[in-house]
Amino acid sequence: MYDAIVVGARCAGSPTAMLLARSGHRVLLVDRANFPSDTLSTHFMTPDGVKLLGEWGLLDRVLATGCPQLHGTRRTLQGMALPADPSDPLTIAPRRTVLDKILVDAAREAGAEVREGTSAAALIVEDGVVQGIRAHTGDQACEERARVVIGADGRQSFVARQVGAAEYNVVQGTTAGYYAYFADMAHGSYAELYLGGGQAMFVFPTNDGEACLGVEFQAGRFKEFRADIEGNMQAAFATVPTLGERTANARRTSRIMGLSPHESFYRKPFGPGWALVGDAGYYRDPLLGQGINDALRDAGAIAGALHEVFTGGRQWGPAMEAYEQQRNAATGMLYNLTALLCKDLDPTPEVLQMLAAGPPATAPAG
Ligand SMILES: Cc1cc2nc3c(=O)[nH]c(=O)nc-3n(C[C@H](O)[C@H](O)[C@H](O)COP(=O)(O)OP(=O)(O)OC[C@H]3O[C@@H](n4cnc5c(N)ncnc54)[C@H](O)[C@@H]3O)c2cc1C
Known part of the structure; x- marks a missing residue:
């Protein structure tokens, strides 16, 4: 039994696993890719x-x-x-072949058990609570259990689909x-x-x-x-x-x-026994190049929230609600600005003024 199983080992999943493992928690990190591995993304x-x-x-x-x-x-x-x-x-x-490999290795060095070439195929759900995953590495099937399963598995998140995570603030691509x-x-x-x-x-x-x-x-x-x-x-x-x-x-x-x-969206990032981080929980058009930064920052936030839960410092509900609010406050302004820019890629003088100043170091809530 693990404290956390993390599905997806790139910018969101590996740092989440690394930070939880550095705090002394038992973590399993799986990805169907073998690293170094490229992905559809500039960087x-x-x-x-x-x-x-x-x-x-x-x-x-x-x-x-x-x-x-x-x-x-x-x-x-x-x-x-x-x-x-x-x-x-x-x-x-x-290059993502470079960055993601360094992140996966750091998670492993921190003590997370890393299984590359491993696909999560189903969630184990009992009494409405996610308890673990069924996965396979090649022909080898396995079943693993944890206190929480974290979907760090990208925009088309398998975990989000399996639990039916609600979407909000959806913007057409x-x-x-x-x-x-x-x-x-x-x-x-x-x-x-x-x-x-x-x-x-x-x-x-x-x-x-x-x-x-x-x-x-x-x-x-x-x-x-x-x-x-x-x-x-x-x-x-x-x-x-x-x-x-x-x-x-x-x-x-x-x-x-x-x-x-592609549509941009926020997803409810937690529920009974599950949580989402990175693109799995929040996707925006890549125009302003924020996704990697967002994934790293949210990895820190979710690892902090779960550490509080695992050590009894805070209840699951309040800790995860704070994580969601923190994520939304940090991303709201740039989410709205990106949507505005993407409408016609022909910004007005007001929008240009915001862009000329560059993205704020920490984006305020939108
Ligand atoms: C064209 C494009 C350009 C971009 N340019 C930039 C940029 O310049 N700067 C920037 O900051 N961001 C950019 N982004 C956004 C950035 O790529 C993402 O925000 C970032 O990759 C999100 O990381 P993630 O770890 O959440 O998800 P991902 O990088 O999508 O990783 C998800 C991982 O989950 C694994 N996975 C999925 N399902 C399963 C499963 N069932 N079992 C096991 N493993 C699974 C996948 O193999 C994958 O490795 C761009 C995106 C695109 C599409």
């Missing part, structure tokens, strides 16, 4: 997320992989360029996008964001001397864009001074990855 991290990696003793490991140290974002908003500020706090954009990796791409020691005229583009310098480049556009263009993805990406880059030339001189090293329009 710009905000200063808040970088700070958490530092506090957990993991930032040096990420930097040791050669992941470039970035300072600030050069924003070009409706054609107006705002230079990056070299005195801005450190940001990074480590209005954007789609594509991204790829490029070598020999000239760039500075900062991220680049271009927004306006119905599209957004970004450049994130990353591991192995490569840069991750992407374009996001309105959902209505998805079919037309898909007909010539490479040509349409280049055409989008060419609308921005220097980006077109720089990408024309760069060499694409990956296939082009795509994201179709």
Whole structure:
């Protein structure tokens, strides 16, 4: 019997398992992936997320992989360029193959039992309370029990579906996008964001001397864009001074990855014997690159709440309600701003003003 079983071992699941294990709790962490493993995601991290990696003793490991140290974002908003500020706090954009592997290893080192290549196939529910999971590693089936099963299993969360977690503040998906990796791409020691005229583009310098480049556009263009993805990406880059030339001189090293329009939502993140963290409990359009940071922060919050429950300091209900409120307060403002921006990717002067200031260090409630 474990204190917690965590399903999903990326930015939300591994830190949750690591922090619970560091507090002395018995944790099983499962993921159907084997790490290092990539996932459909670019990987710009905000200063808040970088700070958490530092506090957990993991930032040096990420930097040791050669992941470039970035300072600030050069924003070009409706054609107006705002230079990056070299005195801005450190940001990074480590490949997910790099970051997620470091997080899984840290959970294992902290004492969590980690089973890679293991799929959770069903929840064990008795008298309306989740008691554990049925899982399989290849042909090998197993049944494991815990005081709580935590779904850190992403947007399409299996745990959320099994328990019927209620969704709220649902926003229709209005954007789609594509991204790829490029070598020999000239760039500075900062991220680049271009927004306006119905599209957004970004450049994130990353591991192995490569840069991750992407374009996001309105959902209505998805079919037309898909007909010539490479040509349409280049055409989008060419609308921005220097980006077109720089990408024309760069060499694409990956296939082009795509994201179709998806709803944004909050899910009720707890119920009898279960809880949700990361994208499983809260999904927003990736436009502002907040998901990794949100997942790391919420891992800290849920691990703190569960530690209180496991040690008898607080009852399950109040502890988990506080976790939900903390999550919603930290994300509400950027959730609403993202939805506003994604409507037409053509921000008004008021919205531009908010963006020019950059995301707040800790977002207030919306
Ligand atoms: C195109 C795109 C670009 C993005 N760009 C950025 C960005 O630049 N910056 C940023 O901060 N965020 C970005 N995001 C968001 C970011 O990727 C997510 O917020 C983040 O990955 C959430 O982490 P997570 O651990 O909650 O879930 P995930 O990363 O989705 O991990 C879930 C894990 O659960 C496992 N799993 C699922 N079901 C099961 C099961 N039944 N059994 C076992 N394992 C299971 C999966 O294998 C997976 O490893 C982007 C997202 C997309 C789609």
